[in-house]
Amino acid sequence: MEKSIFYHAGCPVCVSAEHDIIHLVGEPNVEVVHLGEDQGRIAEAEKAGVKSVPALVTPNGNVLHINFGASLADVKG
Amino acid sequence: MEKSIFYHAGCPVCVSAEHDIIHLVGEPNVEVVHLGEDQGRIAEAEKAGVKSVPALVTPNGNVLHINFGASLADVKG
Numbered sequence: 623m624e625k626s627i628f629y630h631a632g633c634p635v636c637v638s639a640e641h642d643i644i645h646l647v648g649e650p651n652v653e654v655v656h657l658g659e660d661q662g663r664i665a666e667a668e669k670a671g672v673k674s675v676p677a678l679v680t681p682n683g684n685v686l687h688i689n690f691g692a693s694l695a696d697v698k699g
Numbered sequence: 700m701e702k703s704i705f706y707h708a709g710c711p712v713c714v715s716a717e718h719d720i721i722h723l724v725g726e727p728n729v730e731v732v733h734l735g736e737d738q739g740r741i742a743e744a745e746k747a748g749v750k751s752v753p754a755l756v757t758p759n760g761n762v763l764h765i766n767f768g769a770s771l772a773d774v775k776g
Contacts, residue, residue: 626723642757646703646724680719688763 624681625651629667631658631675635691639676643688652678657697664698701758702728706744708735712768713753720755720765729755734774741775 628643630636644652657664657675667677671685674693678686705720707713721729732740734752744754748762751770755763
């Protein structure tokens with residue numbers, strides 16, 4: 623299975639969702655990207671359709687926005 | 700692993716998220732509940748903390764609200 627990508631920004635909502643997603647999907651199946659620390663990947667996340675974090679981009683390119691931690695605009699600062 | 704419960708109400712956003720979640724988590728690991736057809740389970744969903752559908756309640760009781768299809772109030776009609 624191709625990997626999903628979990629984008630987050632270190633917020634409490636993000637960290638909680640990260641634990642749940644890794645538990646459910648399996649750690650080897652998820653790449654975790656911290657957009658606060660890795661701002662170079664914000665453009666990639668936007669291109670994938672991510673509007674807010676935490677969000678999971680599935681292997682087939684769908685974006686699942688999970689709960690609501692912060693908008694991508696907030697992450698850009 | 701205990702099952703997660705995926706609550707939805709048949710909306711397009713719900714159906715799309717359902718396919719993604721079942722693909723990611725594995726069908727045997729998810730119970731799918733259609734609250735529009737099974738209104739008797741709305742109270743259970745509310746008690747679990749579900750505010751909108753689609754939502755996934757994890758085995759440890761966390762609620763992941765995924766994207767936004769409809770509020771639980773709308774589902775009650």
